[in-house]
Amino acid sequence: MHETELQDLSDDADYAASQQQGSRSISGSDSGKRSMSSEPDGAEVVYLKDNVTIHPTQYASERISGRLRLIKQGSSLFMTWIPYKAHSSGNDSESDRNLYTIKAVPFTDIRSIRRHTPAFGWQYMIVVLSSGLAFPPLYFYNGGVREFLATIKQHVFLVRSADDANAFLVNDIQDPLQRTLFSLELSRAVSVSNVPSASVSVSPAPSIENSQRTDGDSYDWSSSISQYNGRHRQKVQDPARDLSIQVLEKFSLVTKFAWETTSILFRESHNNDFGADERKNFIQSLPDNIRDTEHNNTEKVPEEIPVASDPLEFDKLTLVWGKPRQPPLGSDEWATFLDSEGRIMDSKALRNRIFYGGVEYRLRKEVWKLLLGYHAYDSTLAERDYLCSIKKTEYESIKRQWQSIPPEQAKRFTKFRERKGLVEKDVVRTDRSVSFYDGDDNPNVRLLRDILLTYSFYNFDLGYCQGMSDLLSPILFVMEDESESFWCFVALMERLGPNFNRDQNGMHSQLFALSKIVELLDSPLHNYFEQNDCLNYFFCFRWVLIQFKRQRKKRGWGTPENGGTIEEEERGEDKLGEFEYEKTMRLWEVLWTHYLSEHLHLYMCVAILKRYRKKIMGDQMDFDTLLKFINELSGHIDLDATLRDAEALCICAGENGEACIPAGTPPSLPVETGLSYSQQDDI
Amino acid sequence: MSYAYLFKYIIIGDTGVGKSCLLLQFTDKRFQPVHDLTIGVEFGARMITIDNKPIKLQIWDTAGQESFRSITRSYYRGAAGALLVYDITRRETFNHLASWLEDARQHANANMTIMLIGNKCDLAHRRAVSTEEGEQFAKEHGLIFMEASAKTAQNVEEAFISTAATIYKKIQEGVFDVSNESYGIKVGYGGIPGPSGGRDGSAAQAGGCCS
Numbered sequence: 001m002h003e004t005e006l007q008d009l010s011d012d013a014d015y016a017a018s019q020q021q022g023s024r025s026i027s028g029s030d031s032g033k034r035s036m037s038s039e040p041d042g043a044e045v046v047y048l049k050d051n052v053t054i055h056p057t058q059y060a061s062e063r064i065s066g067r068l069r070l071i072k073q074g075s076s077l078f079m080t081w082i083p084y085k086a087h088s089s090g091n092d093s094e095s096d097r098n099l100y101t102i103k104a105v106p107f108t109d110i111r112s113i114r115r116h117t118p119a120f121g122w123q124y125m126i127v128v129l130s131s132g133l134a135f136p137p138l139y140f141y142n143g144g145v146r147e148f149l150a151t152i153k154q155h156v157f158l159v160r161s162a163d164d165a166n167a168f169l170v171n172d173i174q175d176p177l178q179r180t181l182f183s184l185e186l187s188r189a190v191s192v193s194n195v196p197s198a199s200v201s202v203s204p205a206p207s208i209e210n211s212q213r214t215d216g217d218s219y220d221w222s223s224s225i226s227q228y229n230g231r232h233r234q235k236v237q238d239p240a241r242d243l244s245i246q247v248l249e250k251f252s253l254v255t256k257f258a259w260e261t262t263s264i265l266f267r268e269s270h271n272n273d274f275g276a277d278e279r280k281n282f283i284q285s286l287p288d289n290i291r292d293t294e295h296n297n298t299e300k301v302p303e304e305i306p307v308a309s310d311p312l313e314f315d316k317l318t319l320v321w322g323k324p325r326q327p328p329l330g331s332d333e334w335a336t337f338l339d340s341e342g343r344i345m346d347s348k349a350l351r352n353r354i355f356y357g358g359v360e361y362r363l364r365k366e367v368w369k370l371l372l373g374y375h376a377y378d379s380t381l382a383e384r385d386y387l388c389s390i391k392k393t394e395y396e397s398i399k400r401q402w403q404s405i406p407p408e409q410a411k412r413f414t415k416f417r418e419r420k421g422l423v424e425k426d427v428v429r430t431d432r433s434v435s436f437y438d439g440d441d442n443p444n445v446r447l448l449r450d451i452l453l454t455y456s457f458y459n460f461d462l463g464y465c466q467g468m469s470d471l472l473s474p475i476l477f478v479m480e481d482e483s484e485s486f487w488c489f490v491a492l493m494e495r496l497g498p499n500f501n502r503d504q505n506g507m508h509s510q511l512f513a514l515s516k517i518v519e520l521l522d523s524p525l526h527n528y529f530e531q532n533d534c535l536n537y538f539f540c541f542r543w544v545l546i547q548f549k550r551q552r553k554k555r556g557w558g559t560p561e562n563g564g565t566i567e568e569e570e571r572g573e574d575k576l577g578e579f580e581y582e583k584t585m586r587l588w589e590v591l592w593t594h595y596l597s598e599h600l601h602l603y604m605c606v607a608i609l610k611r612y613r614k615k616i617m618g619d620q621m622d623f624d625t626l627l628k629f630i631n632e633l634s635g636h637i638d639l640d641a642t643l644r645d646a647e648a649l650c651i652c653a654g655e656n657g658e659a660c661i662p663a664g665t666p667p668s669l670p671v672e673t674g675l676s677y678s679q680q681d682d683i
Numbered sequence: 684m685s686y687a688y689l690f691k692y693i694i695i696g697d698t699g700v701g702k703s704c705l706l707l708q709f710t711d712k713r714f715q716p717v718h719d720l721t722i723g724v725e726f727g728a729r730m731i732t733i734d735n736k737p738i739k740l741q742i743w744d745t746a747g748q749e750s751f752r753s754i755t756r757s758y759y760r761g762a763a764g765a766l767l768v769y770d771i772t773r774r775e776t777f778n779h780l781a782s783w784l785e786d787a788r789q790h791a792n793a794n795m796t797i798m799l800i801g802n803k804c805d806l807a808h809r810r811a812v813s814t815e816e817g818e819q820f821a822k823e824h825g826l827i828f829m830e831a832s833a834k835t836a837q838n839v840e841e842a843f844i845s846t847a848a849t850i851y852k853k854i855q856e857g858v859f860d861v862s863n864e865s866y867g868i869k870v871g872y873g874g875i876p877g878p879s880g881g882r883d884g885s886a887a888q889a890g891g892c893c894s
Contacts (some may be wrong), residue, residue, distance in 0.1 A: 418775075422748075425699040429720035438717075466698065466748045467722055504753050538757050542723040550719065624691070624761060628726055 043073040047151040051141040052081060053122075054100050057596065057651060064097055068138065070151055071104065077155045078104040079127070081138065102135060107156045107170055115145050115166040307617035308524030310610065312652065323647065325640050326357035328586070334363055342381030344370065350377075355595035358586040364478045371592040372491040374484075388484065395483040399454045423452045423464050430469040433577035436477050447476055451486045458490065465500035468493075470546040474585050495667035499545050506666045510544050511537040514602045516660035521653055522610055528617050532626075539627040540605045547591060547601060549584045550634065580635075587639050596650050598668050599661050600643075603653070607645035608637060687736040690850055691743065691867035692843070693758055693791075695783055696768035697776040698747030701802040704833035705768065706744045709843050714834045721746045724758055731844055733851050739871070740847060752786065759790040763859075763867030764798065764846045769817075771801045771830065772809040777816070784824055792866055794858055798827045798846045805832040 047070035054064045066083035081102035105127075112128045116137070123145045124137040140148075149168060152158055161167035337350045344350055351371075359367045369375045375384045402416065410417055427448040431437045437444050448469060456464040472489050479485040498506025514537050519526040529535050542550065591601055609616070612629075621629060650657060664671040694702045703721055708714055710727040725744040730737055743762070745755045759765075767783055769776040780799070787797060801817045814830055821828030827845060831838035850868070853859055859866045 422698065426720050429718060431719070432717045465750050466720055466746060469720075470722070500750065502750050504750060507754075536757060538723075538754055541754055546722060550722065623757075627724065627758075631724070631726060 043071045043078075046070045046072045046077075046155065047148060049140065049142065049144045049148065052144075053139045053141055054083075054136050055139060055651070055654075056100070056136070060655065064100055065141070066101075068148070070148070070155075072155060077107045077152065079107065079110070080104050081135075100136065105129075107152070110170045112170060113149065113152075113168045114164075115149065115168070117145075117166070307614055308527075310522060310613065311524065312521055312610075312649075323356060323644070325644070326353075328358040328360045329353055329363060329367070330360050331363060334367070342384070343379065344377040347377035351593040351595045355590055355593045358589050361582075364585070364589070365480070365484075368475070368478060368589065368592075369484070369488060371589060372488050373494065374487050374491040391487050392483040395454065395486050398458050399450065401457045402453050419456050419464050420453060422466075423449055423456070423469075426464075426466060426469045427452065431473045431577075431581065434473075434477070434581050435578070437473065444476065447482050447485070448472060451476065451482060451489060454486060455489060455493070458486075459493065459497070462493070462497055462500060467545050468500060470549050471496065474549075474581065474588065477581075478585065495669065496547075498666045498670075507541065507545060509662060509665045510599075510602065511540060513599065513661040513665050514540060514544075514605055517602055517606055517653060517657055518609065520656055520660055521606055521649055522613065525609065525613050525617065532622055534623050534626055537605075539623070539630040540609075542631075543605055543608075544601065547584075548587055548604065548637075548639070583639050587643070590643060594667075596647060597658065599665065600646055600650060601667075602661070603646035603650040603657075604642055606649055607642050608633070610649075611642075611645070685737065686730060686739040686871040688851070688854070688861070688871055689739040689741055689869040690763045690847055691741050691761055692764045692766065692846070693743045693745060693762040694766045694768060695745055695755070695787065696747060696766075696800075697770070697773075697779050697783075700747065700768045700770040700773070700776050701833045702747065702766075702768050703744050705766065705800070705802060705831070705839055705842075706742055708833045708836050708839045710742070712836070714836070716834075723751075723754065729843075731847055733844070733848055736851075737871070738847055738851070740843060742843075756786060756790045759787060759795075761865050761867045762791055762795055763850050764796045765791065766798050766800055766842065766846065767826070768800045768802050769812070770803050771812045771817075772803055772806050774811040777801075777812045777820075780820060794853065794866065796827070796846055796849045796853070797824075798829065798842055799824075800842055801828075801830040802833060804830040804837060805835045 047068075049068045051065050052068040053066070056062050056064065064083045066081050068081045069079070071078045071080060079102065081100075083097040083101060109129055110127060111130045114126045114128070115123070116125065117123050122139045122141055123143065124139040125145055125148070126134050126137050128134040149158070152168075152170070156170060159169045161169065333353070337344055337346065337353075339345050347370075354367070354371070369384070370377055375387065379387070402420075405413065405416060427445050430445075430448060437448075451472060452464055452468060455468070456462075471492060472485065475488050475492070476482075476485040479488060496506075498509075500506070515526070515529070515535055518529070529537075594600075597603065612633075615621075616626060616629070619625070653660075661668075694706060696702055698720075703718060703725065704714060704716075706725070706727045707718070710729045721744060723746060727742045727744060728739060729742075730739050732738065743758055745751075745758055765787055767780065767787070769780055771777075784797075787795065799817065799821045801812060801814070817830065818828055820826075827849065829838050829842050829845075831842050833839060854861055854868065859868055861868050861870050
């Protein structure tokens with residue numbers, strides 16, 4: 001398991017200011033109580049609550065319930081949360097249990113507690129440590145949050161935030177200025193920059209390594225996380241300033257305001273060593289009112305936002321839930337998933353791993369066949385080899401069906417002629433900027449044609465439709481084998497075939513489900529689309545049809561923000577093509593894991609729309625403008641960050657989200673066979 | 684860049700007739716035989732001058748395949764002009780014109796100006812549809828007609844601009860209520876400001892006016 005039980009919140013808006021005094025109080029908190037393991041002698045339990053639960057994923061079956069306690073020893077207060085013993089003896093759940101266990105945490109190490117009381121669903125709270133790290137939300141199934149806070153108040157100094165009645169600051173704070181700062185929202189955090197910077201940059205922020213040591217070996221900070229950080233470490237010279245500027249400039253939104261705020265946050269957290277991707281993600285996670293602040297508006301803080309605010313507090317959500325991406329699965333690690341005969345021992349763990357990092361290029365040939373369902377996870381290497389040879393013969397015989405049609409017969413076979421003409425026209429218009437397919441008489445382009453035509457005979461009813469060549473091209477690129485590509489494509493079409501139905505019902509059902517999910521997760525945005533006649537969601541059509549391929553700018557249109565052109569993309573069009581091609585493959589293998597949901601691509605759509613919700617509603621975009629805007633986002637979507645957002649949204653939507661998606665909506669298998677799939681994959 | 688008017692155009696017609704190439708030739712003055720096939724819709728824009736007035740054309744280039752018709756139909760909304768394109772070397776693309784026209788009539792506003800274009804006229808040796816047939820079809824259905832070549836650029840400029848001239852004429856004649864954007868026309872400076880903002884821009888790369 002590569003899970004972390006602590007989520008980094010150091011870049012969260014609400015903790016921006018609290019970092020200030022946090023760094024100061026830290027130095028006094030190493031009082032030796034950290035080493036305390038379980039309940040010490042002479043300790044008194046002052047609060048106890050059962051059925052306090054962590055939701056590691058959206059699935060009810062994976063929730064972990066436990067007992068929350070407050071323990072008083074001497075003048076110190078500790079918090080513990082110990083999960084109940086598992087009913088099932090699955091490895092996963094047991095290690096999850098250990099992973100999430102909160103051993104005695106002294107309140108001197110806790111910065112703040114935020115209480116959440118949603119209109120429906122359980123109350124929960126998020127406990128944030130001085131380091132800026134946070135435990136996952138603790139859900140109180142039997143209530144008791146108020147009592148919990150009241151008990152704490154009796155023993156330690158607890159201040160309610162002036163601006164947010166649900167945020168409570170733990171620890172004594174002497175400096176009234178600092179105390180006020182905590183309660184400030186990020187939109188006003190510009191004032192933070194006026195605080196003498198010495199208190200910011202000199203005090204060492206606790207590093208991840210520190211927390212690791214503190215929390216003992218039961219907190220299995222995955223090795224890949226440190227690897228991941230290590231990779232970025234050399235590159236990051238001056239993490240505080242350079243990156244913040246660089247990243248902000250990339251978004252054409254450099255303002256004095258955002259600039260300073262971000263620099264501070266980066267300086268704050270640079271000891272935490274999180275990588276460039278996180279920073280970028282953070283920038284993207286900035287609330288709209290920061291990111292969209294006009295350049296000439298530096299002094300003024302936007303007090304009023306003309307559009308309805310996001311009911312989900314999307315930006316915070318992402319920080320709490322969206323996990324950092326990992327490096328792709330490599331050969332050594334891949335070998336650990338296989339038994340001696342090549343079976344995948346734990347397909348769910350494999351899918352989890354790929355979900356969070358993808359696969360190294362040279363492994364794709366092998367892994368994609370499994371992900372796509374062409375090979376079964378429990379097949380042996382020998383069985384897979386045997387299947388390949390059988391399938392090769394089968395492919396050849398289907399291919400011969402159309403190859404053996406003589407010209408005389410073709411004259412009387414309009415449907416065939418049309419189909420062949422269409423395929424031939426389209427393969428030369430598919431990914432030609434990728435060197436694998438460029439140039440005249442490229443044999444790979446011929447292979448695309450042969451496979452697509454063969455498929456149109458294999459599935460004559462579906463035939464050929466534009467978009468298929470876009471889906472096949474990366475598969476052939478990876479497989480480098482005609483028959484294997486064909487069968488992988490067949491497996492993919494089992495799921496995505498309805499995208500290409502003549503009546504477009506597969507597309508319509510996905511766009512419908514998308515509208516329901518947006519309604520669930522962002523009703524103001526949904527209402528906006530409804531009022532502006534945009535509920536058909538056709539503006540997401542290409543995203544859904546070809547799974548976010550072609551996120552590359554085709555021509556020199558302006559960027560969404562400023563209407564200008566981006567020169568570097570013009571210059572290196574071909575190179576960028578290859579780069580985006582790789583990105584697409586990475587995204588696809590993540591989507592194909594069906595790890596959190598079969599419909600993560602829909603949550604990707606939601607994530608992007610939410611990212612731009614303020615622009616969409618603030619600019620009063622009508623259907624035409626919105627469609628154009630979305631089209632022009634091509635080349636501007638950070639797939640990793642969007643994946644993280646999508647993950648957060650998917651978890652947040654949980655079962656309510658899945659309920660928005662009618663059974664059989666692609667890429668789910670059609671309803672009649674859907675059952676066997678869900679049993680097999682245990683979702 | 685400022686403009687007096689913005690016209691929304693839509694390019695329709697069977698797949699592979701050269702819609703995207705016509706657009707690229709018009710906006711970038713180049714022919715790119717190798718390009719990605721259009722999924723959904725692509726956009727292009729260019730300033731032209733008619734009657735000494737800068738006019739911005741915002742052009743929607745649609746996917747041609749039959750399966751996508753239900754989606755394409757939603758793009759007709761608010762188009763002032765349409766280029767209906769067929770390929771003079773492929774008879775079937777001509778045969779399908781009636782169904783395209785039916786779609787356009789049904790989903791676009793009634794005053795939309797439609798230009799019929801027989802593309803690929805550089806391939807005269809492979810011609811499968813005569814110029815007369817194209818003219819005849821246009822006459823029967825009240826369309827403007829031209830044969831053009833996205834490859835050689837022949838008549839490309841003219842096709843886009845004479846369509847604009849026709850729309851402009853309709854505005855002068857009071858056919859459109861230009862304050863109603865469902866006609867696919869936006870008024871630039873002096874009226875509703877266009878998305879490109881200020882009124883101090885020059886008239887841009889003006890193409891030659893219509894004949």
